[in-house]
Amino acid sequence: MKTLKYSRQRESIKEFLAGRKDHPTADVVYMNIRQLYPNISLGTVYRNLSLLVSLGEIQRVSCGDGVEHFDPNTASHYHFICRECGKVQDVPMETADHLEKSAAERFDGSIEGHTALFYGVCRSCREKIQKGLDKGKVM
Amino acid sequence: MKTLKYSRQRESIKEFLAGRKDHPTADVVYMNIRQLYPNISLGTVYRNLSLLVSLGEIQRVSCGDGVEHFDPNTASHYHFICRECGKVQDVPMETADHLEKSAAERFDGSIEGHTALFYGVCRSCREKIQKGLDKGKVM
DNA sequence: GTGTTTGCAAACAATTTGCAGAATT
C-alpha cells in the first residue's frame, strides 16, 4: 500500500503554483523553487508535478509549444497562449459544453470532453511591441 | 534566394497524408513511406513535414500526447483524439467563432484564433472494448 | 524500522541539425 508522506519540496511547488496567475512549465517551477531550496533537483520537480496531477490537485496543460504547463485550477476551463512570450493563462469564460453535443452528432465515437485554446498576443507583449516599434523607427 | 526543387520523397509524403483520414505522426509517415523508398531517413521526413507546414500545405496538430500529428487539411477545424488508440481525426462541425468574441471580452489581450480538441473513445476502439479484444496504439 | 522522497546522473523519446554526397534545375 502507498501512503503519502509530507515533503517540503512538494508543498512549496503547490504553493508556488497557487500563487501564479499564469501556468508555468516544470523548468520555471524548478528555477523558482531553487531560490528557496537550492538543492532541489529537476527530477524531483517533475516527479512531484506528475504526482500532483494524478492526485487531481493540479492540471497538466498542453498547448503545442513543446512544453507542458501546470495549472493549479483543476476545474475545466479554457486557456490562452501568447505567441510572443509563450505565457499560458486562463480565459475566464464559461465552457461551451453544447459543442460536445454538436460534435457527438457528427462524429462516430463517444465524446467525453473537450478543451479549447485561444492564441494571440497578451497585453504586456502588445505594449512592448508598440514601444519597440516606436524606438526602432529611429532612422 | 530560395527556390523550391522537386523531391519524390516530399511528393510521396504529401500523397500519403492526403490519402489518410486520420492525422499520423512523423514516425508513422516514416514507416509507411519506407515501403516505397526504403532508404528515406526520419530526418528527411521531419524536414519535409516542417517545410510543408511552413508552405501552408499541411497543418501541424498538437494534442497533448507528446507527439506532433500532421493534417493535410489546412482549414481551421476541430479535432478528436481517442484515449484508447491515440488516433487523431477531424470532427466535421462548424468552428464556434463566436467563442473568440466572448474570450476577447473577458481577456486582456488580442485573440487571433482558437482551436478545440475533443476527446473520448473512437468507434473502432469502442467495438474492440466491447468484444474484449486487445488494442494497439495507432498514432 | 519501514516505506516514501530526494538528489544525482544516466536513460529516453521526439525532433533538429551539420555535413558530404546525390539529385534537380
Next chain:
DNA sequence: AATTCTGCAAATTGTTTGCAAACAC
C-alpha cells in the same frame, strides 16, 4: 554549374527513471 535535397549520425530538448542516501511516520 549552382542550389536544393537527401541520408546518416550526432546533437538538443523535455521528461523519466534507477539507485543509494535522507527523511517522515
